[in-house]
Structure formats: structure tokens, C-alpha cells
Amino acid sequence: MDYKDLKALRKPISNQTDVALKITKQLLESEFKDKNLIFSPLSIHIVLSLIAARTNNPQFLSFLKSKSIDDLNSLAFNLITSVLADSPSRGGPRLNATNGLWVDESIPLEDSYKQVVLDSYKAALNQVDFKTDPEQVRIQVNSWVDKETRGLIPEILPPGSVGSGMCLIFANALYFKATWDDDFFYEPPNSKDHKDCALEDFDNGTYADDPRYFSMLWLLPDARDGLPALTERVCSESRFLDRHLNSFTTVRVKKFLIPKFKISSGFEASGVLKKIGLGDGCDLMAIFHESVIDVDENGTTAAAATCAETWDCDGDFSKPKEIDEFVADHPFMFLIRENRTRTVLFMGQVLNPLSG
Template structure:
């Protein structure tokens, strides 16, 4: 989750853009709630609303139904929030969109211009009709290259054939350093409580800093861990942790998060407080679903 200072867009004032961004945040959480309810209830889950929204906005643009507000928010996200900050000492970010269209189909020049200049997308006309398997391999390489090899063979064999007209691709890669580092020597096994009432022993990272951004709310706590910002003053990135007070309180917390307008903005710790103990489990999650 990112917190960023909004820079005014030519088509919208700064105030209007901030309002639209907040509306989009609420829409993202609502969408997340629907995916959890239908595909990932009571399971480990990772989901990028920004990636799915990229496809939906580009598809709407192809039908000339995307509003100026939506285009402005998309452009702001692409050029400010997802701009690579590695050179300035900030997080390494790669956010790429791609559109591949069958070469025999007519393509309006204004649509291509919109994709390249507004949506910052790669646009290529390819031969799906006679070289579908070759194109599939090239698309998988594109995804692998954009994610530093973390995502390989995204499109399985048979997913692209001679009847394919168009493929959308989105790759979002983030790698940042913590503002307050975790010491490897402080990583110890602890009990992690599962939804079924049992627990497992997993490695927990502990911080040597006893003052953290924490807020106590009704029935849950919020912890914010900032990433190192570097020289970039227009934005900052943080990871948010939401922890229910009750061991079986996760479901109710998720429902509250995904149905309450302004939830993120209203639960954003701004002051450091002293903690007696801070431990965060190390985790790796893989998840997929048919959108």
C-alpha cells in the first residue's frame, strides 16, 4: 500500500485528483472483498487491484467509454506512484502494461496513441493466426524480464491459439529497503495462529527499533512500516499490517476494510509509539484465479 503526495494533472486540479484517487482506493478495496469472498475465503491470498484496473481502464478506452477522470488517475498512478525510484535511492519499481493485437485486425491510430502516451503501454501487432505458440513464448519472456525472473510461464500451453485476437499484459514489480532494518540475528521461530484454531512455528523478524507507527482501533491494530525513500520527496511507500485483537477476528476485519469508505485514510498511523515487542512473520505467497 502506498502513501503519496499528488502532483496536479493538466486535466484535473490537485483537489479533484485527490478526490478521485480516494474513490479509486475505496473501489479497489471493494473489488478485493469480492475476490476474497468468491475465490480466496479463509486462505492465503495476494491480489493487485492496480493490475486488474489497468486492464479494465485500457479496455474501456478501446471502447471510448473511459472518463477523463479515470484516465487522469491512471496517468498519475503510472507516472508518479509507479515511477522507478532506484536511481534516487528509493524503491525499485517496474510497472509495465502491454497490449498485443492480431496484425490482420484494423487498429485506430488514436487508440494506439492513447495506449502508448497516456497508459504508457507497450503496443505490438503480432501474428496470432500462424505463429500463436511463438507469440505465447515471447509474451512469457516479456513477463519474466519485467519481474526479474520471478514470474515464468504465465501463459500456459494452449492459452494462446490462432483464434486469439488480443492479449493484455501487466507486470508490477516492487523491491524496497526498510527504513528501519531487521537484523537477521533477531529472527526467531514463534507460534503463528491459524484460522482453524491451531498454530505453526514459523520464523519471525524482530526490529531493534522500539518506536513504530502503530494505531489502536476498535477491535484491531494498524502497523505501518515505511520503506527507505531516498531523494524522492513527491511520494513515500509503506507496508500496512492490520491485526485483529481476536484470533478469529480476521473475517470481520476484512469485511470492515472492504466495505467502509475511506478505511485506509482513516486508519493511517502518523506518530511513532513505543512498543514492548514487535515480531513479523516471514512469508511467501503465490495465488492465481480466473478474473
């Protein structure tokens, strides 16, 4: 996929980012109000899309801001095969985005859905026996997640979470590892109220061979206690990220200080999704999500996994200027995204870098 094709994905991905910010807002107002947070809205989105492709539930389409199942499937295909494709020979970030589906052997899957799972989502189909040995299914799913996240998430499904009455588990695993590119960062122009905003590039390897480039964005409010107000604006104002973070001035920074941190977060997402509009679409399922991130002087490693269990078996920059410093010495938000398409892979907040 070339640069022009990547840009064509911006509209559907913008809708996906809107959903991501709704989830973020709910998490920061409830389970993670006074805690560090890391999660992957993209991982959750892909799993919900897998479910929607089978059930054709209009609530899922509305929630995911998609016009049709075909549009959802097309977006998933483009994300998995282009935006998230691993290209180790080019020297850029290491990426792994995989999907899996565990189906009870007594449940017939329509041939059309099987084709979508295999072609659009590149997912592995696994026939299992929930009724006789649900614990073995749990172990199998956890082992798959552990492998696909390079050991960063060894257990997504806790003991007792898989029962004999289940029939389907939809899963996504996402892994990202990249080194910092250089000592540049970028600030959005005319951003008086949140001028301490930085974007640090990851090493992209052979740029001519790969139109993608990945960055980590740091959203640091001027006020030391200003994070709640900033997160409210980021998550509530329509197209905030598009308006404020897509036109940057290149800056060579004299002092760039960010803390090293390693944090992990986990939550059951069905209740969160129901509160923000999915309604009874997730009544007959449990959705487990786990994410981890490790940031140090070399770069960033992050991973996420989402598993949904269901009981419902019917369905170029200008010349850089210089600034003095960027010092993240108080609470901040962060995002990891691919900048051509503006795909948000991970986002979260850090209140205390010493607390995992």
C-alpha cells in the first residue's frame, strides 16, 4: 500500500479514533480515574468488528461508526495487511497483529463468515470443546496470546473465566517494538493552551520502501495539575486530535526529558462499552483486555490483547527551529500512532512513572 492509499484510510480511521476517545473518557472517569492507564483501542475495535461481521448487529455498526459490515471488514483488512504489517527487512518497528477465533465443535459457522474471518481478518480458526473441557480452551487461548505478544501478556483469561456454556471466543493480539529515531520532536502550531505537546518519531528503517511512520505523542499540560482538564478536551471535543496534532512545526530540542516507565492495565470491557452506547449488544459476552508498555532511553515496547467470550451462538517538514526544553515532570497523556493514516494503536496516561 502506497502513501496515497494510506491517506485514503483516514476517514474510517478517524471514526475509529472517535470511538477510542469515548472509551478512554469512560475509563479515566471510572476504573482508572487516579491510576496509570495503557490500553489499545485498536485491539478492542478489531475484536468488536469480528463479532459484528458474524452477528450483523446494527448496535455494533452504530457504535463503531460504520455504514456497513463490508466497510468494517475492509478497514480490518487494510489495518492488518498494511498499517500493522511487520517489515523486519526494512529495519523499522517490529509489529505483530493477529486474530483468532475459537469455536465450539457443535456450532456450525456459515461458509460466508468463515471466508470473512480468513480473508479480511487473517484469523486462525480453532475447533474446540467448551462443553467437556473449558479449562483446556482457556489454556489454549492464553498460550496463543502469550506467543503472539512475545511473552508480554502471559494470561488474558483468568481462572474460571471460560465455562462449558460458552461457544465462541474472539481474540486479537497486538505487539509493537521500536527504537527512537533522533533528537527532534514536533509541536503543533498556535497551541497556546497546550503548547507542551511533543511528538517523538520512531526509527522507520528504509523510508523509501515503506510510506508508514510511527510516533509517540506526549500531551503534557502546562499546569502541573492540568491533566484532567486536558484529557476532558482531548476526549470530548470533536476531532480534537485531527485539529491539533496533524500539522506540526519541526523542532530541535535542546533538552528533552521524559521518564522511563513500565505500566500495565487490565479491565473487563463489556460494562465500559455498554455505558458509552453499545447497549445490550454486549449483554451475553465478557470482553477481557490487557495492555503493557515499557518506555526507556532506547525506545518503546508495547503489547495488547482482547478476548471476547460469548454465550450467544446464533450470531516533508520545514527547517527545524530550536527550543530550550521539553520536560515531562508531571502527569501526562500519551499515544502511539501511525501518522499517515492517523491510526491510534495505544493510548493512556501516566500519573506516577514509578507505579506500574
